[in-house]
Amino acid sequence: MKNKLTIALVLFFILTPFLRAQNAPDRPFKEWTKGMEWFKNAKLGIFIHWGLYSVKGISESWSMYHKRISFEDYMAQAEGFTAKNYDPKAWAKLFKEAGAKYAVLTAKHHDGFALWRTKLSNMNVVEKSPAKRDLVALYSDALREEGLKVGLYFSLCDWSHPDYKPVVFPRKGIVNAPYPTDDYPREGQERLSPWERFVMFYQGQLKELMQNYNPDLLWFDGDWEHSAEEWRAKELRAMLKNANRDVILNSRLRGYGDYKTPEQGVPVTKPDGPWEFCMTINDSWGWQPNDTNFKSSYQIIRTFVECLGMGGNLLLDVGPREDGTIPEPEVRRLKDLGGWIKKHEEAVYSTVAGLPWGHFYGPTTLSPDSQTIYLYVLNNPKEFVALKGLHNKIKKIRAVGGNKELKWKISGGAPWNNIPGVVLITVPKEELDPFVTVLAVEIEGKVKLYRAPGQAVKLND
């Protein structure tokens, strides 16, 4: 008995720190969130960077930070922010046509200017700009009407708030800015430290967003300036999940998010866990008329299928002008992407990450039952398309979106010794898609792969 007690005590002391470490937030957070179900099958979201910077067409918040424009001139853009042609229903229709299942709008960027009617500061579109309307309310209603999920981007750092002092980078551009103290009512909070006031403020704004619009997704940014403890990230996560237990949070919450957000460089190896790759359509997040370096529709579709192949989503960014219109080159690209997705729908939404590298020179995905392999042919083939190391019998191969069976043969291999040959597929010209051709390889049973480095054939004919 005594022995058992001693063992229990020893185990308790050995295991406690380990268990604590297990409970420490991972990246992303491991707790099950129902909202992740729709997210995993969504595959495409549209990111919208819209704010004061869309008036002069300068870089979002950073132009002020890097002193390319003074704080006053940056904020004066509010007078030109009209949103006069803002038609969120048309946005929602366009995003749906693009094949997106959700969108993420910059409700507040690092500059602190809110696109909704926040009661916690005057730094918002209703108080300061001729737009005068709650743009977030109109956006979330319109998206829901089209059956799209509502995402809101929220910058944790706020470079206008008098109580906010960036830590990691010096506040170069705005160090001497005349803080718009009048814009941030702080009566009754004099006894609190500036940081406590700021935490109350930013968490208060998030409560407003939850109460007013009940977003499906919150997309944080700017967490790098403070630690999880300083942001009170754990408490914030609990507060948000309390307000809506299905709301999903991106990873930029110092480890308290639900999924990862690689940015601008498409991942080369498959990230662990759920993820979404965000990318600009040209080189800028917001509207910048001098930036005409648009990615081609082919490049966008190619990147999209690279994400699919690794089981991730693409969050493709657009930058509307101050009046709310989305520039034509961006619209065209969204429509091309949507046209491609529509034709290849079965190889998009319900797919999961595909074969490990080495079987096919391009991205692949699998159907949920693992009995169809989708091959994304990025370049028009010479002679044939090859698939290596497949043990399963092939039932049929076809080009997705067409209705023809394709010819194929198996070359080499020694199946009696468990060595599969190479599948060589002939794709006639008329089956090639102008962007990315997708081949569906239907097999018997769940996919079984040969992953060995090769071996001698023991028994030949």
Ligand code: GLC
């Ligand atoms: C970066 C930038 C920000 C942009 C964001 C989008 O973190 O700071 O301006 O909104 O990326 O992912």
